[in-house]
Amino acid sequence: MWIRHRSFRWLNDLSPVQLIVIFYGFAMLLACILLGLPVAHKEGVELPFIDLLFTAVSAVSVTGLTVVNVTETFSVTGTFLIAFLLQFGGIGIMTLGTFIWIVMGKKIGLRERRLIMTDQNQTHFQGMVRMMKQILLMIFTIEILGFLILGTYYMQYFETWQEAYYQGFFASVSATTNGGFDITGQSLIPFQRDYFVQFIHIVLIILGAIGFPVLIEVRDYLFSTTEQRKFMRFSLFTKLTTTTFVLLIVGGMILIILLEFNHFFAGKAWHEILFYSLFQSITTRSAGLSTMDVSEFTEQTELLMTALMFIGASPSSVGGGIRTTSFALVIIFLLTYARGQRTIRIFKREVHDEDLIKAVVVSIMGVVTYFTAVTVVVAVEPFDVLEIMFEVASAFGTTGLSLGITPHLTTFSKIVLILLMFIGRVGILSFLFTFNKEKKKGKNYHYPTERIIIG
Amino acid sequence: MWIRHRSFRWLNDLSPVQLIVIFYGFAMLLACILLGLPVAHKEGVELPFIDLLFTAVSAVSVTGLTVVNVTETFSVTGTFLIAFLLQFGGIGIMTLGTFIWIVMGKKIGLRERRLIMTDQNQTHFQGMVRMMKQILLMIFTIEILGFLILGTYYMQYFETWQEAYYQGFFASVSATTNGGFDITGQSLIPFQRDYFVQFIHIVLIILGAIGFPVLIEVRDYLFSTTEQRKFMRFSLFTKLTTTTFVLLIVGGMILIILLEFNHFFAGKAWHEILFYSLFQSITTRSAGLSTMDVSEFTEQTELLMTALMFIGASPSSVGGGIRTTSFALVIIFLLTYARGQRTIRIFKREVHDEDLIKAVVVSIMGVVTYFTAVTVVVAVEPFDVLEIMFEVASAFGTTGLSLGITPHLTTFSKIVLILLMFIGRVGILSFLFTFNKEKKKGKNYHYPTERIIIG
Numbered sequence: 001m002w003i004r005h006r007s008f009r010w011l012n013d014l015s016p017v018q019l020i021v022i023f024y025g026f027a028m029l030l031a032c033i034l035l036g037l038p039v040a041h042k043e044g045v046e047l048p049f050i051d052l053l054f055t056a057v058s059a060v061s062v063t064g065l066t067v068v069n070v071t072e073t074f075s076v077t078g079t080f081l082i083a084f085l086l087q088f089g090g091i092g093i094m095t096l097g098t099f100i101w102i103v104m105g106k107k108i109g110l111r112e113r114r115l116i117m118t119d120q121n122q123t124h125f126q127g128m129v130r131m132m133k134q135i136l137l138m139i140f141t142i143e144i145l146g147f148l149i150l151g152t153y154y155m156q157y158f159e160t161w162q163e164a165y166y167q168g169f170f171a172s173v174s175a176t177t178n179g180g181f182d183i184t185g186q187s188l189i190p191f192q193r194d195y196f197v198q199f200i201h202i203v204l205i206i207l208g209a210i211g212f213p214v215l216i217e218v219r220d221y222l223f224s225t226t227e228q229r230k231f232m233r234f235s236l237f238t239k240l241t242t243t244t245f246v247l248l249i250v251g252g253m254i255l256i257i258l259l260e261f262n263h264f265f266a267g268k269a270w271h272e273i274l275f276y277s278l279f280q281s282i283t284t285r286s287a288g289l290s291t292m293d294v295s296e297f298t299e300q301t302e303l304l305m306t307a308l309m310f311i312g313a314s315p316s317s318v319g320g321g322i323r324t325t326s327f328a329l330v331i332i333f334l335l336t337y338a339r340g341q342r343t344i345r346i347f348k349r350e351v352h353d354e355d356l357i358k359a360v361v362v363s364i365m366g367v368v369t370y371f372t373a374v375t376v377v378v379a380v381e382p383f384d385v386l387e388i389m390f391e392v393a394s395a396f397g398t399t400g401l402s403l404g405i406t407p408h409l410t411t412f413s414k415i416v417l418i419l420l421m422f423i424g425r426v427g428i429l430s431f432l433f434t435f436n437k438e439k440k441k442g443k444n445y446h447y448p449t450e451r452i453i454i455g
Numbered sequence: 456m457w458i459r460h461r462s463f464r465w466l467n468d469l470s471p472v473q474l475i476v477i478f479y480g481f482a483m484l485l486a487c488i489l490l491g492l493p494v495a496h497k498e499g500v501e502l503p504f505i506d507l508l509f510t511a512v513s514a515v516s517v518t519g520l521t522v523v524n525v526t527e528t529f530s531v532t533g534t535f536l537i538a539f540l541l542q543f544g545g546i547g548i549m550t551l552g553t554f555i556w557i558v559m560g561k562k563i564g565l566r567e568r569r570l571i572m573t574d575q576n577q578t579h580f581q582g583m584v585r586m587m588k589q590i591l592l593m594i595f596t597i598e599i600l601g602f603l604i605l606g607t608y609y610m611q612y613f614e615t616w617q618e619a620y621y622q623g624f625f626a627s628v629s630a631t632t633n634g635g636f637d638i639t640g641q642s643l644i645p646f647q648r649d650y651f652v653q654f655i656h657i658v659l660i661i662l663g664a665i666g667f668p669v670l671i672e673v674r675d676y677l678f679s680t681t682e683q684r685k686f687m688r689f690s691l692f693t694k695l696t697t698t699t700f701v702l703l704i705v706g707g708m709i710l711i712i713l714l715e716f717n718h719f720f721a722g723k724a725w726h727e728i729l730f731y732s733l734f735q736s737i738t739t740r741s742a743g744l745s746t747m748d749v750s751e752f753t754e755q756t757e758l759l760m761t762a763l764m765f766i767g768a769s770p771s772s773v774g775g776g777i778r779t780t781s782f783a784l785v786i787i788f789l790l791t792y793a794r795g796q797r798t799i800r801i802f803k804r805e806v807h808d809e810d811l812i813k814a815v816v817v818s819i820m821g822v823v824t825y826f827t828a829v830t831v832v833v834a835v836e837p838f839d840v841l842e843i844m845f846e847v848a849s850a851f852g853t854t855g856l857s858l859g860i861t862p863h864l865t866t867f868s869k870i871v872l873i874l875l876m877f878i879g880r881v882g883i884l885s886f887l888f889t890f891n892k893e894k895k896k897g898k899n900y901h902y903p904t905e906r907i908i909i910g
C-alpha cells in the first residue's frame with residue numbers, strides 16, 4: 001500500500017524487508033492484546049503481560065513453546081484465537097494480506113508484490129499473486145482434509161463428536177502450520193501407540209514444512225499430462241531442499257536409533273522404535289509436536305536434536321532455523337572447497353555465488369545469534385547448559401520442542417526466546433537487513449587489495 | 456628434501472600440506488616413544504599407551520591438556536623432554552628443520568621453501584629462510600630473557616638456585632610457546648598474588664601468541680631510523696590480527712568482570728579483579744596457564760571462555776583455534792553484508808576474496824568439527840555438557856585450560872581430544888587439504904546457473 005496520508009508517509013521510505021518486520025511485530029502485539037481479552041481466558045485465570053506476549057509471539061511465529069498450559073489457561077474462544085494466529089503466522093501475513101486484497105478486488109501493485117516476494121523469500125516477481133492464491137488453496141485443502149480425517153477418527157477417543165472434531169480441527173491446524181501447540185495437554189503422547197494418528201500428523205507436518213514452492217511444483221507435475229511432463233523439470237531449489245529434507249529426517253532417525261538403542265529404546269518393539277525415532281526426527285524440522293517426553297532421551301540425543309532444530313525447515317515454508325538450503329549449500333561448499341574447487345555443481349546446475357554468500361551469511365549469523373542467546377540465558381538461569389541449548393534452538397528453529405524448563409524461565413530469558421522466535425520467523429537475513437539504512441549499492445571507490453594469513 | 460631413495464619416492468607425490476601433516480604425525484609418535492622410555496619416568500610409574508600418546512600430542516601441539524600430573528609422573532629428564540617438545544611444536548617442525556639445514560650448510564630448494572611456507576601459513580615464498588632465522592633468533596632471545604628474569608626472581612620462592620632456574624626455565628618455555636604445561640602441579644595458582652610473575656608470563660604469552668610476522672614487523676620498525684620509518688608501513692595482516700587480538704583480550708576481560716562481579720570476584724580487591732580477569736582472558740588466546748581454578752568461575756564465564764578458546768590465537772603463531780584473522784574477517788564480512796555491500800575494506804585496504812573464502816571455510820569447518828566432537832564425547836561420558844564443551848574447545852584451540860575432567864575421560868574421548876589437538880596445531884585448512892587427492896585446478900565445463908531460495 002502506497003501510503004498517501006501525511007502521518008504515515010514515512011512508511012514509504014522503508015524497504016520491503018523493514019515493512020515485513022514491522023508488520024510481524026505489529027501482528028504479534030495485536031495477538032497479545034487479543035489473547036489478553038477476558039473472553040479468551042478460562043474463568044479466574046490471570047496472565048502476566050510477559051506470558052501473554054510469549055504466547056502471542058509463539059503462536060504467530062508458529063513455534064509452539066509455551067509458558068502456560070493452553071487448555072488450562074485459555075477458553076474455547078482463546079483456543080480458536082490461537083488456531084487463527086497459527087494459521088496467520090504459518091501462511092504469512094503477506095499471503096493472507098494478498099488474499100484479503102484479492103477478495104476486496106483491489107489491484108495489486110508492484111510495491112505490494114515486492115512485499116510478498118520478500119515475505120516468501122522469492123527471487124522474482126512473476127506470478128506472485130497467482131502463487132499466493134495457490135498456496136492458500138493448497139493449505140486450506142490440506143487442513144480441511146486433515147480436520148475431517150482426524151476429527152472422524154477421534155470419535156473413538158472422545159465422548160462427543162463435537163469434542164472429537166474440535167480436537168481434530170486444532171490438531172490439523174497445529175500440524176499443518178507446524179505450530180506445535182496442543183490442546184491435549186501433553187502433545188501427541190496420548191496417541192503414542194496409535195500409528196494412524198501419527199501417520200496423518202507426519203503427512204500434515206511434512207506438507208507444511210517442505211516449502212510451498214515444492215508443493216506447487218509437485219502439484220503441477222501430478223496434474224499434467226504425460227505429454228506435458230516431457231517438458232517439465234523440477235527446479236534446483238525443489239531438488240536441493242527436498243533431498244536435504246529427506247536426508248535430515250532419515251539421518252536423524254538412524255542416529256536417534258543408534259544413540260538410544262540401549263537407553264530409551266531398550267526393551268521396545270521394532271515398530272515402537274521405528275515410529276518413536278521417525279516422529280521425533282521429523283518433528284525437529286519445525287513441528288514441535290512429540291509422541292514422547294523428549295527429556296527421557298539421553299543427553300547425546302538431545303544434543304543431536306538441538307542441532308537438527310537449529311537447521312530447521314525448508315525456506316518459504318512454515319518453519320524456521322537457518323533452513324535446509326543454507327545448511328546444504330554450506331556443506332556442499334566445504335566439500336567442493338576441500339577438493340580444491342570453487343564452483344558448486346548440484347543436479348547438473350551451478351549455484352549462483354550470491355546464493356552461496358547468502359547461505360554462508362545466514363549460517364554464520366545463525367551460529368552467532370544462537371551462541372549469544374545461549375550465553376546470556378545461561379548467565380541468568382540455574383538450569384543445565386544442555387537444557388538451555390535445547391530450548392534456545394527450539395525457539396530459533398521455531399520448533400517448540402521443550403525439555404520442560406521454558407515455563408520456569410525468568411522474564412529476561414523469556415524476552416530472549418521471544419526475540420529468537422521473531423528472528424526465526426522473519427528469517428535471519430530479513431532481520432539483518434532491517435538495520436540496513438543505506439540504500440546505495442556499494443561504494444564506487446577501491447582500495448588496494450592485500451593478502452592476509454588465514455587460520 | 457627431494458627424496459631420491461626408491462622406497463621413499465612416493466613422498467614426492469605428496470603435497471606440502473600432506474607432508475606437514477605426516478611430519479607432525481611422525482613427530483608425535485616419536486615423542487610418544489621418547490616419553491615412554493623408562494628414563495623419562497619417575498620410579499615405579501607405569502603409563503598406559505593412550506596416556507603417553509595424549510601427553511606427547513599435547514606437548515607437540517603445545518596444548519597443555521594433561522591426563523597425568525607432570526611432576527608426579529615424569530623425571531627431570533622427562534620434564535626437559537617435554538620442554539623440548541613444546542619448543543619443537545611451538546616453533547614448528549619446519550622452522551626447526553630449516554634451522555638444522557642452515558646449520559648443516561645445506562642449500563634450501565624451492566620445495567623446502569614451499570613446505571615452510573605452508574607450515575607458517577605464509578602466502579609468498581620470498582624471504583622465507585631469512586624469516587625462519589629471524590623467528591628462531593627472536594623466540595630464543597625472548598625465552599632466554601624470560602628464563603633469566605623468572606629464574607632469578609624465583610630464588611625467593613625456592614630453596615636452591617638450581618630449583619629456581621629449573622622452574623624459571625620450564626615456565627619461560629611453557630609461557631613463550633603457549634604450551635600450558637606446568638611443573639608446579641597447579642599452574643600459576645601458587646603465584647596468584649605475585650603480579651610480577653604474572654606480568655612476565657603475560658608478556659611471554661603475548662609475544663608467542665601474537666604471530667611471528669607481527670613480531671618481525673614490530674622489530675623492524677623499532678630497529679629502523681626515523682628516515683626509514685617514513686617509508687615503512689605495517690602489513691594489513693599485522694594490523695588486523697593485532698587489533699583483533701587486543702579487542703578479544705580487552706573484551707574478554709570486561710565480560711569476565713561483568714559475569715563474575717557478584718560471584719568469583721565478590722569481596723575481592725580491585726587489583727585482584729584486574730589481574731584475575733586479565734590473566735584468564737589472555738590465557739584463552741592459547742596459553743592455557745591460569746592463576747586460579749577456572750572451575751570456580753560461573754557457568755556463563757566458562758561458556759564465554761569456551762568461545763574465546765574456540766577463536767584462539769593469531770595465525771602463524773604458537774596457538775590454535777580458528778585463529779583471530781578468520782574470526783575478524785567473518786565478523787567484518789557480516790557487518791559489510793548487512794550494510795548491503797560486498798567488498799571488505801579495512802585499514803584502507805581491500806581484502807582478497809580468496810582470503811575471505813578461506814576464513815569462512817575455516818570458521819564453518821571449525822564449528823562442524825567442534826560440534827561433532829562435543830556430541831560424540833557427550834555420548835560416552837557422564838560429565839556435564841558444559842564441561843565437555845570446555846575441554847573440547849580447549850583441545851581445538853590448543854589452549855589446555857581444563858575444568859578437571861580430562862584425566863577421567865575414557866580412551867575413546869582421549870582419542871577425540873588427541874585428534875582435535877592435532878587438527879588445532881596443523882590448522883583446519885591443512886587438515887582439510889590433506890584429503891585432497893585431485894591436483895587439477897577446477898573442471899573446465901560449466902552447467903547453467905540456477906537461483907535458490909536461502910534462509
Ligand SMILES: [K+]
Pocket residue numbers: 062063064178179180286287288398399400
Ligand atoms: K513449531
Ligand SMILES: [K+]
Pocket residue numbers: 517518519633634635741742743853854855
Ligand atoms: K596451550
